[in-house]
Amino acid sequence: MQSSPGGNPVSAGERFQMRMWWVVSFVCLLLSGCVTNSEEGQFPASTPGHTPDLPFALPSTVSRDEFESNIYAFLNNFQYRELGWAKDKRVRDTGPFLDGTYYGTHPAVRVYYSPAVIEWLKGGRVGDIPDGAVIVKEQYNPPSARYDGLTESQLPAPGDWTVMVRDHRGSRDGWFWVYFEPGQAIDNNDPPFSYPNSGFGEYCLRCHSSADEQHTFVDLSNIEGFPGLPLVYADDGSWKNQPGGDFDDDQHPNGRALPPGQLRELKEFLAQAQAAGVESLPGVTTDTVVASALSPTQFLSSDQCLSCHSGDSSAFGPNMFFEPENIDVSPFGEWSWSMMGLSGRDPIFYAQLDSEMALHDHDGELTPAEIQDTCLSCHGVMGQRQFHIDHPGELFTQDKVTITDPSSPFATDAALARDGVSCTVCHQIEDNRNVPLQQIQTGRFQVTPLGPDGTMTLQGPFSSPTGFPMFNALGTLPVQSDFISTSRLCASCHTVFLPVLDENNNIIDHVYEQSTYLEHVNSRYRDGSPTQVTCQQCHMPDSFPGKPSPLAFKIANVEDQSYPETTNREPDADIEVAIRPGYRRHTLLGINQFALEMFNQFPDLLGVTDVNFMSGATNGLTQAILYSNDLARNQSAGLELLGVARAGSTLYATVRVTNLTGHRFPSGVGFRRAFLELVVRDGAGDIVFSSGSTNSDGEIVDQNGDVLPTEFFEVDPATGQQRFQPHHERITRDDQVQIFEELVKGPDGRFTTSFLSILTHVKDNRLLPIGWTLAGPPGFEPEFAEATAPKGNAANDPDFTDGTGSDDVEYEVALPPGSSGPYTVSARMYYQAIPPYYLADRFGDANGSGTRRLKFLVDNLDVARTNFPTWKLLVDEGSQTVVGSR
Secondary structure: OEOOOOOOOOOOHHHHHHHHHHHHHHHHHHHOOOOOOOOOOOOOOOOOOOOOOOOOHHHOOOOOOHHHHHHHHHHHHHHHHHOOOOOEOEEEOOOOOEEEEEEEOEEEEEEEEOOOOOOOHHOOOOOOOOOOOEEEEEEOOOHHHOOOOOOOOOOOOOOOEEEEOOOOOOOOOOOOEEOOOOOOOOOOOOOOOOOOEEEEEOOHHHOOOOOOOOOOOOOOOHHHOOOOOOOOEEEOOOOOOOOOOOOOOOOOOOOOOHHHHHHHHHHHHHHHHHHHHOOOOOOHHOOOOOOOOOOOOOOOHHHHHHHHHOEEOOOOOOEOEEEOOOOEHHHHHHHOOOOOOOOOHHHHHHHHHHHHHHHOOOOOOOHHHHHHHHHHHHOHHHHHHHHHOOOOOOOHHHHHHOOOOOOOOOHHHHHHHHOOOOHHOOOOOOOOOOHHHHHHOOOOOOOOOOOOOOOOEEEEOOOOOOEHHHHHHHEEEEEEOHHOHHHHOOOOOOEEEEEEEEOOEEEEEEEEEEOHHHHHHHHOOOOOOOOOOOOHHHOOOOOOOOOOOOEEEOOOOOOOOOOOOOOOOOOOOHOOHHHEEOOOOOOOOOOOHHHHHHHHOOOHHHHHOOOOOOOOOHHHHHHHHHHHHHHHHOOEEEEEEEEEEEOOOOEEEEEEEOOOOOOOOOOOOOOEEEEEEEEEOOOOEEEEEEEEEOOOOOEEEOOOOOOOOOOOOOEEEEOOOEOOOOOOEEEEEOOOEEEEEEEOOOOOOOOOOOOOOOOOOEEEEOOOOOOOOOOOOOOHHHHHHHHHEHHHHHOOOOOOOOOEEEEEEEEEEEEOOOOEEEEEEEEEEEEOOHHHHHHHHHHHHHOHHHHHHHHHHHHHHOOOOOOOOOOEEEEEEEEEEEEEOO
């Protein structure tokens, strides 16, 4: 407990209330422009008269390997006993044992306390525990009644230990947390990327952040030689009827090793990748940036949020977790497998960046370093921004992203960059609804500055959020914000305005490379419209198939009044987390299953793990793919077959496709495409006409199976121009295909997929959203209207531009002589996130590490196991039969 300026003790709860008052004051200061930069945090010195109790170096001063070696030996050899440290009066429970289930926060424990901890307790739990103080929990199979009457020599050895080592310099909470069981290996960052058994900012804070002081519940009443008795919990004796054996305390749901066979296969696979010149990305366990009181960072890594914002499958749940399906629908659980969560590891992005570097490899008005810095301002946003804070005037480049050496001055920036568009990005974005879009586009949003003491303010949608646990654990304050539920939150990153570079890297123009937010504004779904549908309503649903809707959960799992009684816990009013109806899942998905499957089939190469560290769920990515496929089949575009008829030797059909999204379809990066396949079969089942069919590589072919010359923009010898598929209103031949896409040319007059070479729009017939108009809504600026308008001959197609979000394509098929009916007409709409021509550009433009990685993934991806077995994803389909013969 600290003291107020007047000398009166101030509790942790009071300090939290003081911070809440500060937030209000700070907002006022921001408005008046009087806030200065915060100074480096200060630490209280160790309690006078005490030296550290730890007989080896503090964890913040040595490598994790060295400290784990020391602490594991310390525990294995029971050195804390030899040192005569004070201990609990007996093995005690941490919760009741009822009906065969143990409801403890730990197994049965006997705790040892270093001298500095005892002195702090004797002083009334006031002030800071000095560095080097240690709390050792010996853990035993519960309940404690098993050990009643046993002497010290009869007591079995602990099954495992959990340890707290005081070290202010390692993290804001000031503890290094350790879990250890006999035979446990030193932590590593190798596949399968198991959650570390020790470290700063560990998951232990889920519960310990509810302690009223110093993140510990320890009390003198538990300890030998002091008055009082430990708390006693209900025990119905049901354990006596259970089979013997070790208790699974579920301390580390992700504590697993690969079986020997899988380990051998993994090593062989990684050796194959290495032989192909493919570099693996660092494991997700290296993406850690903890809250620091010494030098607070503007951003934290997502593993600092997972403790409380993952699903709870424990005896205190389930919460944000569906049983018996074992599906984690928590913020961390689903965000992890979104392309936002994976953006810092996206293999398609890094191959694109390689191409941009190869195409623009010299200094001009824009340098290669500036290009990398710009691209990473979205895909590695936290690292890029933190780098700019820490290294003003310098540029964040790709080579820094893979740094894992903790001693590197760029280690923090690298870890944050790999963590993608993470929690402390979106939840810190300042309300910019009154700021011109041009000021924030291309990811130039502003975040709320840290407070003078390093406090981070995080926005959420719910009123009166419970703040004490977050502040106590991380120095973060949750506040309610209406802005975070608006589409404008997404505007900055989903409106991308880029320069156009010539061959000398000089800027010759600017263009909207992506305009998803603008497309949404120019639709019936825009914010403020009577038919408003926000981005969040589609991409963060409040429902789950087969479950009550809307979803209602506690937004966080912390130790609150639903846990067993304990000592020295903050009052319930400060830690109770309410059940909130209208909980929105953090799915944040589109239909880019092509990238998701790369992570699914090659997690070790891309540095991810399929195990959720807290809930133990292993199907998060599988669920993401299932949900993405539902989006594709039910929420992207609809297809209808109209007017199917035969007149003599000619068959007629009209295919109508309608956009079901709130923006163009496809949207985002311009190389994504959707296309129509129409196949006519005769009465014998033979194909008599096809348009839009593909081979096994997803390349569009004619009826004979030959790849169309338009697929790779081959030059027409007659005209000298590259061939492409225009927007079609009527199709009569098998080499005509309706492809909904954006096609652009660069300064050299050739088609390009370079984001920095978009000089001329040749075609943009991506399906417009319902409610689109040429001028846009009132106040829509001309440049925005231009960015959302169709290009090429689609602009003159009346049924394409009528605001219905649909397009009609007429097919006129000449039936071959000798064929007979009944004829079956089948129409399908397919989607490709990475069309063949796009991959050809990537593999032809560059040979950097990102390109080699993507090439290896594409060459080895087992598409037979996916929803796109021929490199195309089905969106919708329909068929009709025409009776008759000729």
